[in-house]
Amino acid sequence: MDADDFLDEEVQSNVQRYERMIRNKTHEFFDAEALEGICLYYIHRDKLKKALEVIYFSENFYPNHVGLMIQKADIFMSMDQFDDSLEILNRAELFEPTNEDIFLIKGELYLKKENLSEADKYFNLALENTDERDEVLFEIAYAYESAMYYAKAAQYFEQIVIENPEIEQAYLDASNAYEFSGNFDKSIEVLESLIDVNPYNANAWFFLGNTYSKMKMLHKAIDAYDYCIAIDDSFTPARFNKANELVELEKYEDAIVEYKTAIELGENDAITYCNLAGCYERLDKDIEAREWYRKAVKKNSNIAEAWFGIGLTFEKENQPKDAIQYLKRAVLIDEKNTEYLLVLAESLYKTGKKEEAIECYHEILEIDSTMIEAWLDWSYIAFMDEQYDEAVNILEKAIEIDADCHQYHYRIACYLFAKGEIKQAKQHIETALEKSWKDYYLLYEIIPQLQNNKEITDLIELYKPNDEKF
Structure with a gap:
């Protein structure tokens, strides 16, 4: 047991004694140092009201104790009572005019008031009056970081x-501070300086990988993670992050190896299981994907992504009835996720639950009225029921929201053809061809017979861009 353990035990004992005194309304003696420890105990647990009660109690015995004054000022500053805090600090300074903690809190106080010149002044005074320069520099840096002055x-x-x-x-x-300030190049420069000092510093390589990742320099990120792993092959966050980069590069087999190694090393949480399952899913290995998604929900039953993944694998295997319960569970956890609702709507429709499917499309479009797939799928239900007017009406609403969406124009043209409104259909085809000629095949996906309609094929040829004619 080291000195800190003894100190912690002593503080705990003093807190218990203090609380017993308050509870029983008795009297106990505490020296000033003990009261500082009790106060700090409450501050660290965000129990500022209790911390203040300790201060008020202490003032009956130690009204001029600078350490307790500083704690009181710090609490008032945390409560945004800046004037009260400053008044206490000024009084404390009369007793100890070179106390670095007074200057540090004054500096932080002026930072909170966005008076940077005064903050700098008091931080400099703290540095001038300390024998622990490194520690004070850290305190000042953290104060600026907390106030979101990251470059400073x-x-x-x-x-x-x-x-x-x-x-x-x-x-x-x-x-980290340079990264938050948006200066990624400087962030990398600092980490490379650390690597120059100690090339075998696994943390430096890991954070270098993270910075490259945020810059979307995925190959460099992977290289950095590889160096980290070479130094410490049990550094699981590096393996996990490397796997994520490999997924971004669509190297799913390689990502699987890294995720599994991370799991073997103890990174066996629901997110890792989900990510691993996602790799199998992208490789169309739905049984393996489902197995890992199931492991994820056993770890954390509130992870919507895993419930959705199970449902999606069943949907991909054309088993919509099995998919529905899992998709509904995902939506229950993440009600506003339009992707989950879209797949649920599709599964419901396939199992003959048309009205429930339509309700899902309504929910989706209330959340995001620009979701193209929802408008197209909803209108298609009406089209398949030969409710051509309804199908057209749905897409007319969609076009009111986004008239530039060529998919809407191609699709509504098909519905209008089905209604026999050829002139209007051709107008929408022309609009669609102007916006995206290469997607003309969308017409044939809905009505394959249009491939044999000379009017349509001539129209497509007429709008064919010059660079497509050769």
Whole structure:
């Protein structure tokens, strides 16, 4: 047991003694240091009201104790009572005019008030009055980071690196701050500096991979993760992230190897199972995909993606009746997911539950009125029932929302042909051909006989772009 463990035990004991005193309305003696520890205990647990009660209690015995004043000022600052906090700090400064903690909190307070010049002034005073320069630089950097001044935070982290190149955390924090500021190049530069100092630093290679990933430089990200794994082959986050990049590159077999290795090393959570299942699904190995999706829901029954995955594998195997219960479970968890609702609607329609399917399309379009597949599928139900007027009406509403969607024009043309309204149909075909000539085959998917209609084939040939004629 080290000193920190003894200290924690002592604080816990003091907290219990203090709470017993309050509960029993008795009197106990606590020295100022013990009260500071009790107060800090509550602060760390976000129990600011209780922390303040400790301060008020302590003021009966130690009204001029600077440490307790600083804690009180810190609490008031956390509660956005800036004037009260500043008043307490000014009073504390009278007793200890070189206390670095006073200057640090003043600096943070002015940061919260967006007075950067005053913040800088007090942070500099903290640095001038400390024997723990690295620690204070970290405190200042974290204050700027918390206030979302990421570039400024990065400068302080880099100052630590300059003064003490052996402190790994400063490099990682600087890289992270630059990344948040949008300066990915600088983030990479800092990590490469750390690698220069210690080429076998697995964390540096891992975070370098993450940065390249965010820059969509997937091959470089994979290379960085490979270096990380070469240094520490049990570094499961690197394997997991590498697998994700391989999925982006559609290298599903390779991704499967990495996910499985991560699982063997202990990364056996529902998300990893889901991602692995997704690889099998993309390889059309639906039985294996379903097996891993089932493992995912056993780990976490609230993971909608896994329930949807099970349903989707059944739908792909043309077993819509089996799919429905799983798709409904996914929608129950993630009600606004239009992809889930779309596949559910399709399965419901295939099993003869037309009205339920139409309800799904209504839900989808309430969430996202621009979802092309929902309008097309809903209108197709009416078309298959030979309700041509209804099919046309549905797509007319869709066109009101997005008149530039060529799929709507091709589809409504088919419905109008079925109604015998040839002139209107041709007008929509012309509009569709102008917007996307290469997709004219969409006509034939709905009414194959149109391939033999000379008027239509001539119209398609008329609108054929010059670069398609040779």
